[in-house]
């Protein structure tokens with residue numbers, strides 16, 4: 001082939017073969033896994049013009065240039081070209097000059113283009129970033145909804161390839177339905193990163209700081225990233241690290257552009273070992289020897305977490321991905337969720353759908369923090385990479401859950417009591433009130449709310465902290481839903497009925513206190 005690769009990467013061959021055989025395909029592979037090859041090879045092999053729909057106008061030029069460098073006839077049509085340049089591309093395309101033509105989805109609404117497409121022989125339509133068609137994803141684009149109709153109205157139905165890096169089950173179902181894929185071959189591969197060790201721990205903010213500093217000091221030669229949820233936290237963690245003698249720098253949108261790029265460069269050159277940053281950092285950075293990525297706060301989705309943590313260990317060497325979280329992180333995420341989903345270009349209904357999608361993504365992230373399962377398996381299953389999730393009987397032996405150190409406590413009875421209580425309170429109160437009712441505490445306040453006679457009053461004996469965690473577990477499983485905004489209330493989630501089923505079970509992770517190692521005694525090395 002023209003492409004100069006010796007072998008296919010996982011997943012590529014299946015997709016290429018399916019497309020060449022005329023079968024639609026959906027490829028879900030992480031960024032960098034090589035999705036382009038999946039449609040480029042068939043695009044070149046099939047006779048006629050393969051249309052590639054991509055939202056990334058700024059990247060089209062580069063993609064097309066590198067194809068041309070490889071001797072492939074490719075072109076693009078987008079708003080960076082003048083109308084006469086566009087006309088000339090279409091004329092040349094009709095003359096059969098190109099194998100691949102890249103267009104933005106907005107183009108499908110242009111009558112001139114639709115006319116052109118009805119005349120050109122189009123054996124293949126490839127839809128890149130296909131998750132943009134779903135309102136359940138992070139980057140919904142209304143213009144993607146046109147693609148299905150566009151394909152339908154072509155004189156001959158082309159084979160359709162959909163490609164994306166993030167697709168939960170729901171998003172995948174949307175892609176198939178809204179793009180009108182017919183019995184598509186599905187490939188979900190490449191998400192597993194065996195060299196990354198994942199760990200998660202619940203820690204109060206001051207303890208997080210010490211933990212991170214201790215780690216960075218113990219690994220002075222290692223390159224690392226510490227992600228924080230706010231600029232303020234970036235400043236705090238950065239200052240703490242620097243004061244402790246760690247060579248750290250920082251990155252967030254509040255810094256001047258020159259300082260940001262100087263700091264980034266210092267980290268890339270390994271002059272600074274650690275960069276403390278908000279999620280504004282990392283796009284387009286390709287540093288292979290990152291040995292650890294620490295999250296000082298819980299991110300708002302598994303997608304975001306896996307992408308950020310995945311910046312560790314690109315060289316394939318063993319690397320650490322540590323997530324420290326606290327209840328405060330969850331509140332912050334819920335608070336921002338309301339604001340982040342307020343987008344001026346959306347109707348109120350669209351905004352509510354976007355909020356619901358974000359709530360579910362946050363619930364899944366919370367589930368990662370609370371789960372007793374293998375952490376890697378949890379994430380791989382989330383992305384739909386089932387075969388990778390099930391390898392080694394679903395236990396990777398390379399994450400903090402597989403390594404143990406906790407007990408899985410059955411809290412099914414308590415969970416049922418919580419569900420009854422939320423029902424009795426009709427979803428009007430926050431976590432604190434639900435807990436007070438169930439434990440019969442803070443009676444004065446309950447009196448004020450008219451809840452002193454509640455049927456489920458004092459029906460559970462469990463600590464306040466644990467009971468709150470049971471509520472969070474139910475929210476993570478979507479049995480309950482905790483609203484966003486400043487005063488979140490506990491209501492029913494999409495799966496609340498399932499909690500009433502007889503086979504419903506809930507387990508809570510109870511961390512076992514690790515014996516404190518005293519230097520020179522338990523460690524033994526100093527006797528050496």
Ligand code: ADP
Pocket residue numbers: 005006007008009012029030031032033034035036037
């Ligand atoms: P994605 O679209 O999934 O993010 P790309 O298609 O841009 O990824 O590919 C990422 C990189 O991997 C590119 O540099 C590409 O040249 C390279 N690549 C893709 N397939 C192969 C292969 N079979 N062998 C070697 N390199 C490959």
